[in-house]
Amino acid sequence: MIYAIEVHNLSKAFNKQAVLSNVNFKIKEGEIVALLGKNGAGKTTLIRLLNDLLAKDAGTVKIFGQTKPNRNLIGVMPQKSITLERVKVKEAVNLARSFYKNPMPFAELVDLADIETLLDKYTDKLSGGQLKRVSFAIVMAGNPKVVFLDEPTAGMDVDARNEFWQKINGFKKLGTTFLITSHYPEELEKVAGRYLIINNHRLVFDGSLEQMKKQNQTAKVSFVSQLEKVSFVNLPAVVDINENNNHYVLNVNDLNTFLPSFIKYLNQVENLEISQSNLENLMKKWMED
Numbered sequence: 001m002i003y004a005i006e007v008h009n010l011s012k013a014f015n016k017q018a019v020l021s022n023v024n025f026k027i028k029e030g031e032i033v034a035l036l037g038k039n040g041a042g043k044t045t046l047i048r049l050l051n052d053l054l055a056k057d058a059g060t061v062k063i064f065g066q067t068k069p070n071r072n073l074i075g076v077m078p079q080k081s082i083t084l085e086r087v088k089v090k091e092a093v094n095l096a097r098s099f100y101k102n103p104m105p106f107a108e109l110v111d112l113a114d115i116e117t118l119l120d121k122y123t124d125k126l127s128g129g130q131l132k133r134v135s136f137a138i139v140m141a142g143n144p145k146v147v148f149l150d151e152p153t154a155g156m157d158v159d160a161r162n163e164f165w166q167k168i169n170g171f172k173k174l175g176t177t178f179l180i181t182s183h184y185p186e187e188l189e190k191v192a193g194r195y196l197i198i199n200n201h202r203l204v205f206d207g208s209l210e211q212m213k214k215q216n217q218t219a220k221v222s223f224v225s226q227l228e229k230v231s232f233v234n235l236p237a238v239v240d241i242n243e244n245n246n247h248y249v250l251n252v253n254d255l256n257t258f259l260p261s262f263i264k265y266l267n268q269v270e271n272l273e274i275s276q277s278n279l280e281n282l283m284k285k286w287m288e289d
């Protein structure tokens with residue numbers, strides 16, 4: 001099988017300091033994958049390595065089976081957008097289109113990136129969020145099949161961010177592959193089907209949100225009960241129990257397993273609250289030192 005992105009034993013160090021060690025993953029065509037990790041974890045470095053913009057120390061990278069990236073297939077939106085002095089947005093977008101044999105039609109691109117109102121502005125006079133939208137138009141100009149987006153919504157306001165993720169969702173039916181970094185995990189939940197997490201220079205998680213929840217404490221169950229702690233200790237999926245004056249907090253790693261056994265105590269508990277972990281809390285677990 002030919003994967004959109006295939007990474008084998010990829011390693012990179014700067015000044016003898018490992019940033020990525022033996023990273024392995026495969027991404028199928030059409031997957032939308034979130035790349036997560038705290039500041040300095042190596043996300044940008046990984047994107048640059050995947051695009052051959054940085055030399056690898058070891059390992060292989062294949063994009064659609066090719067080790068030399070075919071620029072016609074790839075779109076990269078770097079974290080820092082580049083501006084051109086005295087170049088209007090419409091000129092920059094058309095310049096980008098001119099590099100490709102079959103570019104996306106101008107009007108489609110304008111609609112996709114929501115840049116209609118920016119077309120006559122100079123690129124070096126745009127706000128941070130506006131510049132991100134223009135960069136997105138430039139990235140998509142050649143109808144790429146694999147797209148790397150490094151913090152695409154940084155600087156965008158809430159409406160622009162929501163609209164952006166909706167547009168990304170629209171690519172699902174076209175089968176475009178995306179690898180996206182963002183410091184807004186709750187937004188990535190709207191689009192990503194899979195998460196890669198880098199920590200301490202290794203890929204520490206590769207899977208779906210469901211898998212992440214299964215491998216973590218997925219819920220807190222709090223209640224008041226006159227029952228003794230021993231009643232709850234052996235319930236399935238309970239990771240730990242805190243009890244204080246009959247106030248209980250149970251950390252549970254699989255609610256579906258826990259609830260059928262807990263039900264028998266329902267008439268002896270009060271103030272029951274169940275809160276499930278969101279992606280942000282789950283991620284913290286994977287990013288601990």
Ligand SMILES: Nc1ncnc2c1ncn2[C@@H]1O[C@H](COP(=O)(O)OP(=O)(O)OP(=O)(O)O)[C@@H](O)[C@H]1O
Binds near residue numbers: 037043
């Ligand atoms: N060209 C370089 N020379 C030396 N060190 C570098 C270089 N590029 C990156 N680094 C270092 O490599 C590490 C990973 O940086 P990288 O930019 O990949 O992290 P990141 O996960 O993208 O972080 P952020 O979330 O802050 O954008 C950092 O410690 C950074 O200082």
